[in-house]
Amino acid sequence: MSTTIDSGDRALVQALEGLRATPPAGFTERVLARVGPTPALDEFVVVDGPSGPLFVAFGAEGIRHVIAADVVDRDPEAFVARHRERFGRSLRPASAPPAGLTRALESGRGRALRFDLHGLTEFEQAVLRKALEIPPGEVRPYAWIAREIGRPKAVRAVGSALGRNPVPVLIPCHRVVRNDGKIGHYAFGTAMKRDLLAHEHVDLDRLEELGRTRVRYLGSDTTSVYCFPTCRHARRITAAHRVPFRTAAEADAAGFRPCRDCRPEPARQTA
Amino acid sequence: MALTLTPRDEAMPERDQTADLVARMSQDVDAVFPEVVERYGPTLYTTALRVSRQPADAEDLAAEALVRAYRALSSYAPRRIRRLRLRPWLVTILLNHWRNQLRTGSRRPDEVALDRAGPVASTDSPEDAALARLGSGQLADLVHALPETQRIAVVLRHVVGLSYEEVGQVLECPVGTAKSHVSRGIAALRSRLSNDQEDRQ
Secondary structure, three states: OOOEEEHHHHHHHHHHHOOOOOOOOOHHHHHHHHOOOOOOOEEEEEEEEEOEEEEEEEEOOEEEEEEEHHHHOOOHHHHHHHHHHHHOOOEEEOOOOOOOHHHHHHHOOOOOOOEOOOOOOHHHHHHHHHHOOOOOOOOEEHHHHHHHOOOOOOHHHHHHHHHOOOOOOOOOHHHEEOOOOOOOOOOOOHHHHHHHHHHOOOOHHHHHHHHHOOOOEEEEOOOOEEEOOOOOOHHHOOHHHEEEEOOHHHHHHOOOEEOOOOOOOOOOOOO | OEEEOOOOOOHHHHHHHHHHHHHHHHHOHHHHHHHHHHHHHHHHHHHHHHHOOOHHHHHHHHHHHHHHHHHHHHHOOHHHHHOOOHHHHHHHHHHHHHHHHHHOOOOOOOOOOOOOOOOOOOOOOHHHHHHHHOOHHHHHHHHHOOOHHHHHHHHHHHHHOOOHHHHHHHHOOOHHHHHHHHHHHHHHHHHHHHHHHHHHO
């Protein structure tokens, strides 16, 4: 009978299994080198981030993937498995981090980094590029991103796009918060979002306090300009000259114009 | 006592893995191809090593098969990629390339010496004793000496772990025929092992 085998054959079958072989070292790389430069393996490094170590994966076209190391129990293999699941690509340890990464992590500014956002929709890419403009120490509401990229009604979609950010921390989706003073969701948990913002000296208690009293903007009566409360210009306003506003219309009625840097409202055309 | 053999690599998990791989590859061949090389490199290398009589060329054969597979995949429509039975398809590319090379005479099969069994005596069953004496290199020689179809069938089923269905796809024959090629190959190996044992008694 062809599907059964007697005990004598069992030893033979086991011996045959022992004939399995693995290709010589470097086989994968040699094959990939022959099919062209595109499908080279991505590489990864582990670096110190502002809120604990980060796994960072990158390819020839830029940084593709960041995960807080604690999320995968600091296990490089678990990170590689996650990366493979999301991008269908393998990873090998890199000898050096990608250009500018260390400096970007120190300054909190990722604009000089190259990101590979292939596989994301145009909308998702626009959301992430916009988030990249928010300076460290400042936060913006979800609705601000939506308005700035020309999709003012897509506020919830902005939230989902930020939730799928493949390169968190470096593209600072943690700087996008709810406009009622609550900090909103974060892929690695709100505790980490809180930690990242505190590390950048965002005064979360004060933000919550303003949120409770429904203050959305702060103006200066010396310049007649109003800002988001965390804008670097708003932070310089002394208590004596600080004017709180709940709506842009209120500020407008008081003769204030929106800040050109944090843009709480689109700048009005000067007549 | 007769035992039913359970394939060590059950068909379902492999099928699920392949389904996932081809689904992703139908979206982006370049992104997923490195994974194909990593996952099937050992299968193709082992097949090349154990089927061809040119162990030194096994890496070239496996690499060439993967390069050809990549070129084919790059030109296939997503629907065609999704329908691929990836593992037998890759093995078929490898074997076709190997046969073409033999035919064009660019490489000649070299006969493998079969008389290298060691002189150690044993008290177990004759075949077990023979197996115990054989190094894996010598078992590989016995496999090399099988007729081509039996050799391919035995290697794919018992060395690399393809299902009988996949072996049938590679050999372009029904599953039942694939099973009989495998079992005839196993019988031939067993009889060579017994003869070998008798020769030394």
